[in-house]
Each structure stands twice: as C-alpha cells, then as structure tokens.
Amino acid sequence: MKIGKLEPKILNLPSGDLPLEIRRHPTARRITLRLSNQGEAARLVLPRYASLREGLAFANSKKDWLESRLHDVPPRIPFEDGQIVPILGTDHRITHCPQARRGVWRDGERVLVSGNPEHIPRRVTDHLKTLARQVIGDRAHAKAAVIGKQPGRISLRDSRSRWGSCSHTGNLNFSWRLIIAPEFVLDYVGAHEVAHLAEHNHGPRFWALAGQLTPDMETAKAWLRRNGETLLRYG
Ligand SMILES: [Zn+2]
Secondary structure, three states, X not given: OOOEEEEEEEEEEOOEEEEEEEEEOOOOOOOEEEEOOOOXXXXXXXXXXXOHHHHHHHHHHOHHHHHHHHHHOOOOEOOOOOOEEEEOOEXXXXXXXXXXXXXXXXXXXXXXXXXXXXXXXXXXXXXXXXXXXXXXXXHHHHHHHHOOOOOOOEEEEOOOOOOEEEXXXXXXXXXXXXXXXXXXXXXHHHHHHHHOOOOOOOOHHHHHHHHHHOOOHHHHHHHHHHHHHHHOOEO
C-alpha cells in the first residue's frame, strides 16, 4: 500500500472545480479532510487501511461543508493597478503606466509598472523579490558579522509554512513576502535565522541571542501570528 502522496483528483463543487490533494499517512487513525489556508485545494488524508474509494466517498459527502468554508477564505489581494501594497511598512500604490518602457520602478509611495496590464502581477512580484533579496541579504550579513559568523547562500522562497529557515550548512532561506511586512518583522526573521548559525535549536541561549540581534522580537512574533496569513494573500 503506497504511503505518501497519491494522484490528485478534482471535486466538483457548486462554485467550481476544486483540486483534491490526497495523501496516505502511516499513523493517521481516520479519514480527514480540510481546506487549504488559501482555499486553492482540499486535502484528504487516508489512514493506512482506508481505501481510496472510501476516501473519495468521504470527500464527496463533505462538498457542502467545503463550499461554505470556501466562502470564509479571505480574498486574495491581487497585484493590479490601484492596489495598495505595503513595502517595509509604508503603503505603496501600484500604478500602471502603459506607455512607459521602464519595467517596474518606485517613485515615492508608488510602484509604477509599464507594459501590458496582464504582466503587472509578475513584474510587481519580481520587483518585490529583488528588493527583498537586497534588504534581507544585507541585514543577514550585518547581523551575522555581529556574532562573528558568515552565512552561506541566502535564498528567497515562497514557502507558505515558514518565514525563514537555516540549513545545517548555514544557508539561509527567507520568504520574499517579508518585504510586505513592517521592517521590525523582517528584521526579527533575519535575526532569528542568523542566530541559528550559532545555535541550531530553539533553546534559551538561542532566544537570548536572537533577542540581541533585533530590537522588538516579541512584538514581531505577535505580528506574524496575527498577520502572517495576510502576507500570503498578496499577489
Ligand atoms: Zn528557528
């Protein structure tokens, strides 16, 4: 019996098709179904001894529940003309300049985007990723220098489950979405991962070190708990 991911299926809901991701888990005790945080898929978990047929019947019996949950998912915040996007804590307005031939640039509190409107989302995303790489990269190097460490490769990702991570070889990963968060939040996540260069755990010495590398750790942690989901809705 295959453990792990199975072939995904489609559930036909009244509001449209919803991908159904299916996973067989070795220690699950019953069939469970949930909606992903962003509402882009339903996730079905099968215990070792449930058949796929039973799982699909279960998912189909929960269509009304999934439909009502979908209505509760907060809407996405698309990168489009007129949209407000905070950058390092300052609201910026995306402004489409179809005639310009400049790609993306910032002017005051505007993010200006040239070209076809359908390219705005990708161009704004790329711009924010580039900016995030600069800002977070600079901070990570500066903070690492304070504790006499050197980070390995610094990469920007779009992980939906973690804002940053530190590999055992000292490579640091960060979510580019941190550039949409206030500066003290980005600073905290940078400090957190850099502190892992010295302490590969979440023990008291780790937290003491992280707290020395950023001014407002507890506020930043609280901000992420409260607002982290919102960061994932952009773009
Ligand atoms: Zn950590």
